[in-house]
Amino acid sequence: MPEMPEVETVRRGLIAQVKGRKITNVEIRYPNLITGDVDQFKEFVTGATIDDVGRRAKFLLIHLDNGYTIISHLRMEGRYRISADPSAIDKHSHAIFTLDNGQKLIYNDVRKFGRMQLWNTDDLENNKSIQKLGPEPLSDAFTFNNLKPRIMRHRKDIKTVLLDQSVMSGLGNIYVDEVLWKVKIHPETPANHLNDIDIQNIIEVSNEEMEKAIIAGGSTVRSYVDATGHKGNMQNSLKVYGKEGTPCPRCGTEIKKIKVNGRGTHFCPKCQVVK
Ligand SMILES: [Zn+2]
Known part of the structure; x- marks a missing residue:
């Protein structure tokens, strides 16, 4: 599943190629991709110009110049490609946006779990999916005072709590394992057993991991590639995720x-202790 760094990499790839482009045609081949009315989606998107491409946690936000935003969640296997070549379109291409320079922005999704929804740009924080997201790494809201009560009110294990997108958003299974290894906390530690230093460490390391992962272009686990078809190389620097049976680097x-x-949870039984 693309995690936040992968989605950020996709965003950066897309923005370079679609910002300022007018969408001259929209084809939706898999109607369930669209949350809401498909005809209305096509009507509002056709003729609009892409003002910007933003992101909130794992949601891509394609801002249009008509006051609407396409909220796009890639879920398991969704990807965007940009191509003028008709052979780039196949049976997994579920949405095709024709741009005014002749290029097509093609949304592919083998498993069909991804979703798109059109929403009023001024009202994004009230969208049901976005509203429930906790603060995300590298954002202004990702502070000790915001995170401590969100984490500490849970008695369940810290792994599950950090994966809960309403506690903090953006970190998925890979990066939660990596963060917990770095801060030396056993994934089954009850969240309310952590102390202030643990919380501070989780914040710092989450920021570092996300920054590093974005620079590396995300992890290539499963079939992730960015909008231009490049594979990320973050998987080369993962310390515990997918490393069962190998020695702890520490x-x-x-x-x-x-x-x-x-x-599935990866950890070092010696340097990550249950508190
Ligand atoms: Zn170790």
């Missing part, structure tokens, strides 16, 4: 993989 103990609340 202490040499074998990395273990367990299930925490149903999610």
